[in-house]
Amino acid sequence: MAAPKPGSTDAYSMILEAIDVGTYRPGDRLVESELADRFGVSRTPVREALQRLETQSLLTRDGRSLIVASLDHNQTAELYVVRGELEGLAARLAARHATEEEVRVLREMVEADNKLVNDPSALSRSNRRFHKQIHLSSHNRYLVQQLDLLYRSMALMATTSLAAEGRGELAQAEHDKIVSMIEARDEDGADEALRSHISVAFVTRLKQEAARREDEG
Missing domain, CATH: 1.10.10.10 (Winged helix-like DNA-binding domain superfamily/Winged helix DNA-binding domain)
Structure with missing residues (x-):
């Protein structure tokens, strides 16, 4: 081509x-x-x-x-399955390969984003930057490429799960734990923390979609 x-x-x-x-x-x-x-x-x-x-x-x-385009329920579920696997791997590799400077940037991102918990739109943009930094800190170009493709599809979701009440504070606590595991060079812990973060985000989104269907009905 x-x-x-x-x-x-x-x-x-x-x-x-x-x-x-x-x-x-x-x-x-x-x-x-x-x-x-x-x-x-x-x-x-x-x-x-x-x-x-x-x-x-x-x-x-x-x-x-x-x-x-938009994503239906099955497409969204499939996306989150793949996202959990790939992002967990990125966190695992970041715990193994991230430089001290990269880890410091992740920590500073979390601290800065704590000020945005009441602004879902701004927090959503910062959230993407945070996850992208983890991807880059994995030092695996092929994984970064696949995550870039995945995040393109995520743009087809009509809302952000960070708009749910209380989700901003919880997401930031989850980010803090992810960075703590990377700081400790705990590969299993980083993997588990990021997978859990994605799982909670998916549950939040499912609840948002259920509420939307109820309103439309």
């Missing part, structure tokens, strides 16, 4: 980022001309970027329109 052209790569990155930060949410329609105007590029690279995103199942067809 030919490598994407530079212009289409830029357009792809910008559209992906817009989905990732919630500018475009699941179900939103993406219009080629509007995207070209928003990002200041021509329509050709936008068209190529949209085709690439559709191939990756981040966009789907609604008649002739392309919309941001």
Whole structure:
């Protein structure tokens, strides 16, 4: 397969980022001309970027329109299973390979994020940075690549589990434990702490979805 052209790569990155930060949410329609105007590029690279995103199942067809895809219950469950496995491995490898500087950054992230527990949107962004730092601290490029792909799909979730009442404080306590295990170079403990963190997040999301269905009913 030919490598994407530079212009289409830029357009792809910008559209992906817009989905990732919630500018475009699941179900939103993406219009080629509007995207070209928003990002200041021509329509050709936008068209190529949209085709690439559709191939990756981040966009789907609604008649002739392309919309941001959404995840059903089974897809969400499958994603969390894989996420728990990969993130647990990342924490295990971080406990083994992270430099002292990387561990210090993780600790400082937790301390800074404690101030954001009442701001789910800001905490969600910081949460992604925290997890990304763990991924990088694993010093395994192939694992980082797979987690990057996984997090693209996570952008298709309509809400963050951190918006649930009390979840911010609990998530921060879980982050603190994960970093403590990495600081102690406890590979099993880091793996278990991060897997548990993902499990609690999944339970929270399931409760959010149940409440949403009840409201809609």
